[in-house]
Amino acid sequence: MQISVQSDPFDFGALAQEFADGHTHMGAVVTFTGIVRDDDLGGLDVMEIEHYPGMTERAITKFAAYAKDRWDLGDVLVIHRHGALKPGEMIMMVATAARHRVNAFEAAEYLMDYLKSRAPFWKKEYVNGEPRWVNAKPEDEDALSRWD
Amino acid sequence: MITLLYFAWVRERIGLPKETVETTATTVKELVEELRARDERYAVAFSDLASLRVAIDQDLVDFDAPLTGAKEVAFFPPMTGG
Numbered sequence: 001m002q003i004s005v006q007s008d009p010f011d012f013g014a015l016a017q018e019f020a021d022g023h024t025h026m027g028a029v030v031t032f033t034g035i036v037r038d039d040d041l042g043g044l045d046v047m048e049i050e051h052y053p054g055m056t057e058r059a060i061t062k063f064a065a066y067a068k069d070r071w072d073l074g075d076v077l078v079i080h081r082h083g084a085l086k087p088g089e090m091i092m093m094v095a096t097a098a099r100h101r102v103n104a105f106e107a108a109e110y111l112m113d114y115l116k117s118r119a120p121f122w123k124k125e126y127v128n129g130e131p132r133w134v135n136a137k138p139e140d141e142d143a144l145s146r147w148d
Numbered sequence: 149m150i151t152l153l154y155f156a157w158v159r160e161r162i163g164l165p166k167e168t169v170e171t172t173a174t175t176v177k178e179l180v181e182e183l184r185a186r187d188e189r190y191a192v193a194f195s196d197l198a199s200l201r202v203a204i205d206q207d208l209v210d211f212d213a214p215l216t217g218a219k220e221v222a223f224f225p226p227m228t229g230g
Contacts, residue, residue, distance in 0.1 A: 034230055050155060050156055052153070052155055052203075052206075052222060052224070054206055055203060055206035055222070058206050059206075080229065091230075092229075092230065112230055115229045115230045116227075116228070116229050116230035117226070117227055117229070118208070118227060118229075119227060119229040119230075120155070120203070120222075120224065120227050120229075121227055121228060121229035121230075122155060122156035122224065122225060122227065122228055123228045124156070133156060133157050133225070134228045135225075135226075135228070136225070136226035136227065136228050141226070
């Protein structure tokens with residue numbers, strides 16, 4: 001299990017390759033990468049991601065351990081960045097390894113849903129120089145109930 | 149002594165990221181009442197509890213959670229990770 005909360009960029013290709021290597025019993029590896037999206041026709045200057053040091057690592061570790069157990073994962077990786085990010089930069093990545101693809105996909109989706117609404121990160125966008133906090137969406141909260 | 153942490157717009161509205169308080173409050177709700185009574189900035193930040201989340205010692209809890217043994221209480225808006 002690899003968990004990292006960091007401001008530095010990460011090398012998605014190298015991490016995905018390293019994660020996929022050496023599994024002789026895991027037939028499926030799923031990776032997901034989240035990218036800073038500009039919804040404002042080039043207006044997004046920067047996205048600042050704030051987090052709660054300590055609780056963030058603790059929460060992600062808890063979700064990853066739960067996913068590993070529930071979907072019988074061979075391995076799991078979560079990387080999430082904080083700090084100032086530009087449109088097109090990678091914010092986070094999740095990787096799951098399971099015997100079969102259904103488990104790998106479901107575990108990755110579970111992790112994404114929980115990272116979105118239960119890991120203590122807050123996004124602030126600067127659009128054309130104006131700051132605004134990104135609001136949580138009701139549908140993101142609703143998405144959690146499918147894992148009950 | 150309890151350490152209070154504020155994040156995102158809660159931090160901005162209150163105007164500081166962290167402080168320590170002496171309190172006789174027994175629940176998070178009572179603590180919020182004390183803070184609201186203190187200053188307009190707190191009253192504004194805590195005006196709508198439905199738009200806030202709270203964690204005690206880095207675990208999410210409800211506002212009626214007891215403060216027994218709490219060292220660190222954090223207030224913040226709904227999270228927007230991913």
